[in-house]
Amino acid sequence: MTWTADQPIVSIQDVHKSFGDLEVLKGVSLQVMKGEVICIIGPSGSGKSTLIRCVNGLNDIQSGSITVLGQEVHDPKLDKLELRKKVGMVFQQYNLFPHKTALENVMMAPVLVLKQNKREVEGRARALMAKVRLHGKEGSYPGELSGGQQQRVAIARSLAMNPDVMLFDEVTAALDPETVKEVLVTIRELAEEGMTCILVTHEMGFAREVADHIYFTDRGVIVEHGPPATFFEEASDPRTREFLSQIL
Amino acid sequence: MRRIPGVTVPARGGMAVLKPFDVHRHVPDGYVMTRWLASLPWWSPFLVLSVMAIWPQIPLAQGRYGTGEAFGALWRWMPFLIKSGFLFNVLISVLAMAIGTVAGAMLGLAQISLYRPVRVFAWFFTQLFRNSPWLVLLFIVLLAFPFEVTLFGASVRIPDWVKGVFGLSLPIMANISEVVRGAVLSVPSAQWEAAESLAFTRRQVLWQVILPQCYKRMLPPWMNWYAILAMATPLCSLLGIEELITLSRQAMEAEDNHPELLVPFFGFALLLFFIYCYPIARWTIHLERKFAVKL
Numbered sequence: 001m002t003w004t005a006d007q008p009i010v011s012i013q014d015v016h017k018s019f020g021d022l023e024v025l026k027g028v029s030l031q032v033m034k035g036e037v038i039c040i041i042g043p044s045g046s047g048k049s050t051l052i053r054c055v056n057g058l059n060d061i062q063s064g065s066i067t068v069l070g071q072e073v074h075d076p077k078l079d080k081l082e083l084r085k086k087v088g089m090v091f092q093q094y095n096l097f098p099h100k101t102a103l104e105n106v107m108m109a110p111v112l113v114l115k116q117n118k119r120e121v122e123g124r125a126r127a128l129m130a131k132v133r134l135h136g137k138e139g140s141y142p143g144e145l146s147g148g149q150q151q152r153v154a155i156a157r158s159l160a161m162n163p164d165v166m167l168f169d170e171v172t173a174a175l176d177p178e179t180v181k182e183v184l185v186t187i188r189e190l191a192e193e194g195m196t197c198i199l200v201t202h203e204m205g206f207a208r209e210v211a212d213h214i215y216f217t218d219r220g221v222i223v224e225h226g227p228p229a230t231f232f233e234e235a236s237d238p239r240t241r242e243f244l245s246q247i248l
Numbered sequence: 249m250r251r252i253p254g255v256t257v258p259a260r261g262g263m264a265v266l267k268p269f270d271v272h273r274h275v276p277d278g279y280v281m282t283r284w285l286a287s288l289p290w291w292s293p294f295l296v297l298s299v300m301a302i303w304p305q306i307p308l309a310q311g312r313y314g315t316g317e318a319f320g321a322l323w324r325w326m327p328f329l330i331k332s333g334f335l336f337n338v339l340i341s342v343l344a345m346a347i348g349t350v351a352g353a354m355l356g357l358a359q360i361s362l363y364r365p366v367r368v369f370a371w372f373f374t375q376l377f378r379n380s381p382w383l384v385l386l387f388i389v390l391l392a393f394p395f396e397v398t399l400f401g402a403s404v405r406i407p408d409w410v411k412g413v414f415g416l417s418l419p420i421m422a423n424i425s426e427v428v429r430g431a432v433l434s435v436p437s438a439q440w441e442a443a444e445s446l447a448f449t450r451r452q453v454l455w456q457v458i459l460p461q462c463y464k465r466m467l468p469p470w471m472n473w474y475a476i477l478a479m480a481t482p483l484c485s486l487l488g489i490e491e492l493i494t495l496s497r498q499a500m501e502a503e504d505n506h507p508e509l510l511v512p513f514f515g516f517a518l519l520l521f522f523i524y525c526y527p528i529a530r531w532t533i534h535l536e537r538k539f540a541v542k543l
Contacts, residue, residue, distance in 0.1 A: 091442060
């Protein structure tokens with residue numbers, strides 16, 4: 001099956017996932033079109049992170065289907081590496097490689113995985129470092145950078161692979177309030193450039209501002225979804241209203 | 249309230265608290281010998297030696313052959329004992345460590361293989377050689393290995409010391425295997441995930457991301473095993489390999505086996521091993537503490 005731009009770039013259909021007896025996802029469906037930014041919000045333990053980890057195959061699913069660019073992610077014949085070249089992921093704890101400098105972190109995957117020319121990659125990596133406003137920090141090791149700076153290196157590291165979709169897993173949850181903003185600014189720029197983004201976030205203000213569509217999950221199901229304006233103003237489900245009243 | 253001397257105890261706060269008993273703190277962790285060695289003051293062997301040197305003089309003061317003559321004999325043999333004896337121990341330990349490290353690294357990586365049979369096989373060999381007495385392994389190698397091999401038509405005699413090196417490298421291999429496995433497992437799984445989501449292959453994850461983070465944390469246990477190995481090389485004397493202890497015994501025989509010779513000669517061997525292993529032990533414990541804080 002080939003993918004065309006009028007089809008969803010990421011399509012999740014009735015996905016079930018459990019860890020042992022604990023059912024984390026109980027039939028979740030959502031669609032993301034190219035260039036769309038969607039935010040998944042909800043209380044902790046509602047399966048948000050699990051869901052986006054299923055999108056790049058870090059977690060398996062029990063039933064249902066997830067397709068990225070028309071490719072079934074949980075097809076056992078699928079080359080997971082090919083999938084992961086197209087899907088970038090940024091983690092809550094940054095997970096930079098501590099033994100490499102910021103620039104080397106960004107350059108590693110294109111050089112090793114895509115076998116691209118090192119000089120070319122270095123030029124692009126420096127441009128990405130400038131883009132995430134870390135010009136001058138190329139030679140620093142992750143341990144020498146603040147949380148916000150590390151997270152921006154992590155974003156640049158994912159972008160260096162030229163992915164079609166970016167997954168953000170609570171990327172600001174471990175940051176100081178002051179540094180949250182610098183990361184969000186970077187993500188907003190990405191969104192404005194037309195990058196397809198799936199964000200799991202607790203930053204309601206940010207979600208409202210950048211998202212094209214908001215999904216609210218609770219106990220493994222999507223309770224409610226809609227564009228931010230209607231979602232925040234006219235949430236109808238009592239669970240959504242309760243969650244929003246606690247947060248806003 | 250009036251304080252009664254000897255009866256009143258200092259106030260301990262409101263309620264009795266039962267602190268959790270940490271079992272792991274009371275289990276030996278593999279550094280026991282090195283930590284003990286490193287905790288000795290540097291002058292301790294000299295103290296032992298001086299006590300031992302004076303001791304035989306008291307009952308044997310009437311004898312013609314005294315401690316003075318024994319130390320004189322040691323002085324004559326000393327260059328030979330160091331050059332042909334102790335340096336040979338060092339050579340044996342270095343070679344056994346080199347072979348053990350290479351083989352142990354491979355075995356350790358096999359222990360984390362994706363293929364279950366490889367993993368089980370590597371685990372079995374690791375446990376087998378890790379838990380066998382070193383002397384038993386030495387004897388097995390000595391007796392089981394042929395004393396001659398035919399290489400390109402010519403028969404080459406395998407000297408006993410080469411077998412000794414192999415015999416000592418077996419337990420080192422098994423312990424290094426565990427060190428490698430433990431170091432790989434100590435890297436947070438988030439590092440695997442980060443590398444995997446950048447489309448690294450398993451081999452790339454291991455060699456580019458995980459192992460480079462392991463070298464530093466493997467250094468203290470590796471040095472620990474080297475210190476233990478160096479101190480174990482005298483086991484080779486039981487196989488007749490002409491290292492320091494064998495040569496010391498031969499030298500004493502050449503000096504007519506006076507009992508007064510025992511303390512100076514074996515004391516000298518003790519001193520040599522102390523001088524060699526003590527700095528390694530101190531440095532190992534230093535690095536172990538330094539890296540432990542950072543991890």
